[in-house]
Amino acid sequence: MIPEGTQPATIHPFKGNIDLGKVEDLLKREGDRVPFGMLTVTNNSGGGQPVSMANIRAYAELLHKYGKPMILDVCRFAENAMFIKLREEGMQDRTPESIAKEMFRLADGCTMSAKKDAMVNIGGFIALKNEKWVEAARNLLILTEGFSTYGGLAGRDLEAMAVGLEEGLHEDYLRYRLRTAEYMGEKLIAGGVGIVRPTGGHAVYIDAKTFLPHLGPQDYPAWSLANALYLEGGIRGVEIGSVMFGKRLEDGTETYSNMELVRLAFPRRVYTQSHFDFAAEVICEVKAKAEQVRGVRIVKQSKYLRHFAAEMAWA
Numbered sequence: 001m002i003p004e005g006t007q008p009a010t011i012h013p014f015k016g017n018i019d020l021g022k023v024e025d026l027l028k029r030e031g032d033r034v035p036f037g038m039l040t041v042t043n044n045s046g047g048g049q050p051v052s053m054a055n056i057r058a059y060a061e062l063l064h065k066y067g068k069p070m071i072l073d074v075c076r077f078a079e080n081a082m083f084i085k086l087r088e089e090g091m092q093d094r095t096p097e098s099i100a101k102e103m104f105r106l107a108d109g110c111t112m113s114a115k116k117d118a119m120v121n122i123g124g125f126i127a128l129k130n131e132k133w134v135e136a137a138r139n140l141l142i143l144t145e146g147f148s149t150y151g152g153l154a155g156r157d158l159e160a161m162a163v164g165l166e167e168g169l170h171e172d173y174l175r176y177r178l179r180t181a182e183y184m185g186e187k188l189i190a191g192g193v194g195i196v197r198p199t200g201g202h203a204v205y206i207d208a209k210t211f212l213p214h215l216g217p218q219d220y221p222a223w224s225l226a227n228a229l230y231l232e233g234g235i236r237g238v239e240i241g242s243v244m245f246g247k248r249l250e251d252g253t254e255t256y257s258n259m260e261l262v263r264l265a266f267p268r269r270v271y272t273q274s275h276f277d278f279a280a281e282v283i284c285e286v287k288a289k290a291e292q293v294r295g296v297r298i299v300k301q302s303k304y305l306r307h308f309a310a311e312m313a314w315a
């Protein structure tokens with residue numbers, strides 16, 4: 001039961017949509033430096049939010065007008081297709097598979113991290129429509145992974161991926177999955193925890209700024225909250241905040257992100273409802289003693305993508 005007043009009056013159903021005006025400005029200003037446009041379905045760093053078919057189509061048309069290919073990052077293509085079915089006008093009678101096919105028809109290529117919607121343990125692929133690009137990529141593959149028939153993934157893993165790509169589009173599975181995120185979101189909202197709304201496809205994103213209001217950006221609140229959840233109940237989330245998007249500049253000053261989120265991503269076909277109930281209970285217990293949670297400091301960081309390898313300490 002969601003308490004009154006915790007839901008905003010209007011919720012944008014396609015928060016993952018790309019801002020076409022900004023893209024066009026960029027293409028006009030610096031188009032020469034843009035080799036292609038990329039669109040991620042769904043948006044992982046912004047709440048797992050979907051992109052509408054109308055936005056995918058308009059983005060492809062815009063890029064094509066400027067002679068640029070559109071490449072999709074499709075690691076969550078099936079969840080995005082299901083959101084389109086549930087939320088976009090005129091799509092209700094379509095299957096997720098037919099919606100996904102339309103998304104792929106609009107694109108010139110895609111990248112896929114297959115451990116997401118292809119439901120395999122590891123691996124991925126790049127798919128391209130232009131034969132010349134395929135040839136160039138295959139040649140590079142020989143240098144980096146081995147010849148295309150034996151390098152990279154084994155045939156057995158590729159077969160598992162083919163099955164996963166199909167099963168990942170089953171409507172009953174997708175309905176259950178999206179409802180799971182929604183269920184978890186409802187529990188957290190009922191417990192007074194701020195989350196990104198509406199809930200996305202693969203995760204719930206806790207707003208660490210409102211969870212730990214006594215911490216400032218220099219305390220890396222989302223990182224600190226992720227630690228606290230792990231210590232309290234083994235809940236393993238990830239920071240999507242200033243460690244990920246901020247920077248330490250040459251002169252030692254820090255830049256911070258506006259977002260301080262903890263992403264709780266859900267592995268596919270792993271957890272039962274009672275796991276989610278447990279996770280929500282743990283989060284609410286941490287909330288009850290939130291003022292005791294301290295900030296963290298970065299002790300050591302790598303030059304690039306510091307959130308993968310940073311070493312932290314309690315402040």
Ligand SMILES: Cc1ncc(COP(=O)(O)O)c(C=O)c1O
Binds near residue numbers: 040044073
């Ligand atoms: C949208 C998106 N694209 C790409 C990746 C990269 O996946 P991998 O680590 O399997 O290369 C991720 C990983 O979380 C992701 O969320």
